[in-house]
Amino acid sequence: MAFSHSFEYFRPGTLAEALSLLDQYKGDARLLAGGTDLAVHIKENMATPPVVIDVKRVTDFPGSRVSPKALYLNASTTFSDIVNHADLRKAYPMLWEAARSVASVGIRNRATLAGNICSAVPSLDVAPALLCYDAIVHVASSSGTREISIHDWFISPRKTACLGTEIMLGISITAPAVKHSGIYLKQGRYRGEDLAQAGLGVLITSDLQYRLAYCAVGPIPFRARAIEAVLNGKVLTAELISSAKAMVQDTVHPITDIRSSKEYRLHICEVMLERGLKAVEQRLNGAEFDSAEILGG
Amino acid sequence: MTDYRYIGKSITRIDGREKISGAAVYTDDIDFGANLLYAEIVSSTVAHALILNIDTSEAEKLEGVVKVFTGKDFPYKFGLYMKDRYIFAQDKVRFYGEQVAAVVARTPQIAKMGAELVKVEYQELPAVLDQMEALAEGATILHPDLGDYPHVPWFFPKPGTNVAHWRKTRRGDLENGFAEADHIYEETYEVPRYAHCAIETHVAIGKFDYSGRLTVWSSSQSPHTQRNLFAEALAPMGLSQKDIRVITPHVGGGFGGKAGVTMEILPAALATKLRGYAVKLRWTREQEFINTYQRLGVVAKLKLGVKKDGTITALDHKIYWDAGAYVEYGANVVNAVGLSAIGPYRIPNVSIDSVCIYTNLPPGGAYRGFGYSEMLFGLESHITTIARQIGMDEIEFRRKNAILEGDKTAYGAAMNPNGLLEAIDKVTKAIEWDKEYKSTDPNKVIGKGFSLFWKAPAMPPNASSSAFLKFNEDASINLIISGMDIGQGYQTVMAQIAAEVLGVDPSKIRVETPDTDRNPYEWQTVASHITWSSGNAVKKAAIDARDQILALVERVYHMSQDSLYLEDEAVKCHNQASFNLPLRSFVVEGIATKDGSYRGGPINGRGMFMPEFSSASGDPDTSQGGHPNVHYTVGAGALILEIDKDTGKMKVLKAAEAIDAGKALNPDLIKGQITGGLLQGLATVLYEDMRYDDKGRLLNPNFTDYKIPTAMDVPDEIIPIIIEVPQPDGPYGARGVGEHTMLPAAPMIANAVENALGIRIRSMPITAEKVAMAYKKHREQ
Ligand SMILES: Cc1cc2nc3c(=O)[nH]c(=O)nc-3n(C[C@H](O)[C@H](O)[C@H](O)COP(=O)(O)OP(=O)(O)OC[C@H]3O[C@@H](n4cnc5c(N)ncnc54)[C@H](O)[C@@H]3O)c2cc1C
DSSP states (O other), rough: OOOOOOEEEESSSSSSHHHHHHHTTTTTTEEEESSHHHHHHHHTTTTOOSEEETTTOOOOOOEEEEOOOOOEETTTOHHHHEEEHHHHHHHHHHHHHHHHSOHHHHHTTTTBHHHHHOHHHTTTTTTTHHTTTOEEEEEEEEEEEEEEEEEEEEEETTTTTTTOOOEEEEEEEEOOOOOOOEEEEESSSSSSSSSOEEEEEEEEETOOOOEEEEOOOSSSSSSOHHHHHHHTOOOHHHHHHHHHHTTHHHOOOOOOOBBHHHHHHHHHHHHHHHHHHHHHHHHHOOOOOGGGGTTTT | OOOOOOTTTTOTTHHHHHHHTTTTOBBGOOOOGHHHHHHHEEOSSSSSEEEEEHHHHHHHHHEEEEEEEGGOOOEEEOOBBBOOOOOOOOSOSSSSSSSSEEEESSSSHHHHHHHHHHEEEEEEOOOOOOOOHHSSTOOOOOOTGGGGOOOOOOOOOOOOOOOOEEEEEEEEEEHHHHHHEEEEEEEEEEEEOBBOOSSOEEEEEEETTTSSSSEEEEEOHHHHHHHHHHHHGGGGGGGGGGGGEOOOOOOOOOOOSSSSTTTTTTHHHHHHTTTTTTEEEEHHHHHHHSSSSSEEEEEEEEEEEEESSSOOEEEEEEEEEESSSSOOHHHHHHHHHHHHEEEEEEEEOOEEEEEEEEEESOOOOOOTTTTHHHHHHHHHHHHHHHHHHOOOHHHHHHHBBOTTOOOOTTSSSSOOOOOHHHHHHHHHHHTTTSSOOOOOSTTEEEEEEEEEEEEEOOOTTTOOEEEEEEEEEOOEEEEEEEOSSSSOHHHHHHHHHHHHHOOOOGGGGOHHHHHHHHTBOOOSSOTTTTHHHHHHHHHHHHHHHHHHHHHHHHHHOOOOGGGEEETTTTTEEEOOOOOEEEEEGTTTOOOOTTOEEEOOOOOOEEEEOOOOOOOOOTTTOOSSOOOOHHHHEEEEEEEEEETTTOOEEEEEEEEEEEESSSSSSHHOOOHHHHHHHHHHHHHHHHHHOBBBOOSSSSSSSSTTTSOOGGGGGSSSOHHHHEEEOTTTTTTTGGGOOTGGGGHHHHHHHHHHHHHHHHHOOOOOOOOOOHHHHHHHHHHHO
16 A cells, blocks of 8 residues: 655654653644554545654553553453453443444454544544543643543544643543442444444443433534433433433534435434433443344344 | 266366366466566546546556557457447546557556556546436437447347347237236336356467467456457457467356456556567456446336236336447347247246347346346345235246246247245245244344246257267277366266266266367357256267267177167177176277287267257247247245344345256266356345446445355255256256356345335335344334
8 A cells, every 4th residue: 555645754762862852743743542543544644743752662652551440451452352352341331332332353452542532523433432431631742641531532533632732641440439330332333343423421420420421423522411311310211211202313423425325313312311211221220231232233 | 757877967167176276277377477468447437538648658658568558559449249439438438447448568557657657637527427417318428339239130229329139029919917906016127237257267378479379368257258258349459250269278257247348458558569478458457447348227107907816917018228339249238138038937928028228337148047137136126025925825826827837938849847836835844834933032123035037048949068089008098178167067977978878987087178279169158058058068078978988899890889888888789798898098199900910090070059949030029939048047036134223134044945957967066056046146135236436437446345145144954955857958957057046136135124124125125124124114103
């Protein structure tokens, strides 16, 4: 496969080196992690960075840690790392399911969680989980580090709060203090790998707090706070679910594109909400099932 | 029943080890050394326009660019059935993606950079993107010179319009037929375009040496046809068939997309202007979607008349094909279906209009099924509906009207022997049609879908095959033929046929990929005719070799040929159990006589097959009189479909498909075709869809948004059923099955959706979204 675009390529071994390269090429450089997003764009001339800085060999990203109380995943973490992590699966099922729903094994072996949220496409699968768990994104520049709430991270399609001179170091999550469970539902066009037509993350806690986040149905992934407000503090009943569903039309504003019509997206958002709420409640109560079957495969 | 040693056995594929181990060489694998150049194509960025100017100066300045070519360098036409296209666009482009210029460079990257520097100035013309618009009064005419295009005698273009060919078939008295009917049902069905999606994209390398010889290595289903079309197109440069050599290594999938000539003409032509160099062109996946053949789009208007008892009295079938910018191959799809749009039914009064229409979309061409999938989607949807309308079981309806041996086809010839009724019965039983299927999940419902299918090879009446067979010292054999193993197992089956005649195990027979210099003529590996046609040629070549062997033994040992037979690599005698002459002792070296001299010598067989009964010269207004199709292969399929009522997601729980193979030369290979074909058919109905914007640009030239199934999308259970009603003129009774296996998929799904949800979807694809939205609407009403 030929690339017509030529660029300078660096592969730093340390964070400091990477940051100094970023400073040196201010604005002209793009970071490369798994390349599953960036390489495709360069091939199609959709991205033409004069400089590419490959961070795959950076060895001093702060280490990843996973416990039921809190989690930190660094920028080297691939989706396969997440999928293969049994403790993570148990403690953060929504994040695990989102990771598993990304592409296929070959892509997941390279694609990173960092690249996913930095790509900031509307359909990115891990966004609902990070939004529901109120994740913090850690970034570094040559002048220090800063923390950005995931709620401030997504600005517009393909644009994040991360500056051109910054590197994302990792994300952290603090689990809700009480018993909780989550689920990620992804509607694709078939069972094989697909980008989401719509995605929904649902988090539930034993003290009846609900968190809902959609992706692929708006310019950026978002929390459906108005619907959460209706649900919070209440036990799920058929009636409550209907009133939550009735709010979808005013909360979600999808577009029509090659993957789906706007009308179908809206319809699916309602179906997902109903089935997601029921399933997550069952999961909180100990039920075990494969969420991939919930929307009919 | 005859007892065969190798025929009818599921012999392991002889090319299996080569392919599994990675030893198999594909076109892109061949190393051409330092003199290899790379071509990149400059493609049209508009669907319909005059080319005002092409500025190649910037590209020519780029270091590493060897030469830039445009249409001016090659003012030559080419085409299989109708010569309606040029190697490069001349004064006009007619589809988005059409080749306008080529940059040849030292590396692929420089070629690509060069191509981006070529500036083409267009004056846009109105683009005609829909076949019904193309037919309308006042439509822009794509080919004002249509009347001058050379074409085969069985095409009927209408110069001054966008109709490139109009196949009319008329039988009986249509008006009377509808008058006799108790019930008439009319509907329109739509099918979009589809892409083949072979895993290996098109690739070809041309090399023109200083002796004046042009060699083309290509990933192709049609080496000899390519050679002939190259020779025709490049004749002005003084090239003839003998100067051109086409070598076709293993192919990574074809599905019709690598039949005839598409992009291969480009490196072939470019090479002629770059003597001594090899010039390589390889399509990217995007180009593969945009600038090869596509399956044609269809609007079909059906009117069917039936009596109360279910007898079909009349069919009026009008099929309008979106054939694209050039129809040199696609027009024959239109022709084939125009002769066969009655489906596998006995219908006394018939009118078929199959209309080939130019549009400013990529050229339509061969695609597995050759138009029959598109036609059957409407017809088999219609049959299920009309049976329900008259209160008759749809299977009984199909049984009642099923075409039987001796019944008349649409063009008046007698139907060949076939096992259609057996197929219906076996599928009904295998799928447990009468069983109540009910989902335990309240969100889901289950439906059943049924469909019949048929298809004939679509070929010129004189399409032929030939075979050479040579013995080696150890009685192993090289079988030299020119069909392509595109995954169907052709090489294995041909080895089985030779093995059966000669008593040599198939593992001792080597079949190589073709080289037109050395391998004998084969028309093309298309039309599901190769087992039948090439199989007949191979059988004749093997019989020729056997006859030479037996004649030699008779001459040397004075034994009657009638008493001799071949078995276990030896000549044996019915009358003399002790006689056992190993083939290896003489098939090359001859038989020694007492005086030390030898008799015989190397045994080389040759065989040829042409269907001499076939003729395309039916009446232009009725299609009566000729014998355009050599035979039809028939079958039936059914499936059980689970549908999520809210999301529309569908899952095939179980599918059964029966096909009349005449004789299953290798049952496992047929089962493979049933599984693979069914899956490809299901993909076209459930997921795939070529979507164009209002400028004629394909919106999904990639697997991100053009969905072909993964292993996760395979039905839970597929029951393959082989029927064997012998084809009298087939090798051991065999006829083709390759394309057919995908034909029933789309109507089965449409019928199952109606059965489950009470909604009839008349346009493909039938995606989860379409089902969910249609059902939502249905529920709200
Ligand atoms: C076949 C295929 C299927 C796919 N399916 C899915 C899917 O189902 N769901 C989904 O969400 N995505 C999907 N993707 C998109 C892509 O794989 C993911 O977004 C992936 O997570 C990107 O990660 P990466 O490591 O490959 O990123 P890269 O391509 O290397 O980078 C992506 C972006 O992130 C930036 N970046 C990378 N690392 C850092 C860092 N440390 N700091 C700051 N910026 C950084 C890069 O500069 C670039 O802009 C698919 C892609 C392909 C090719």
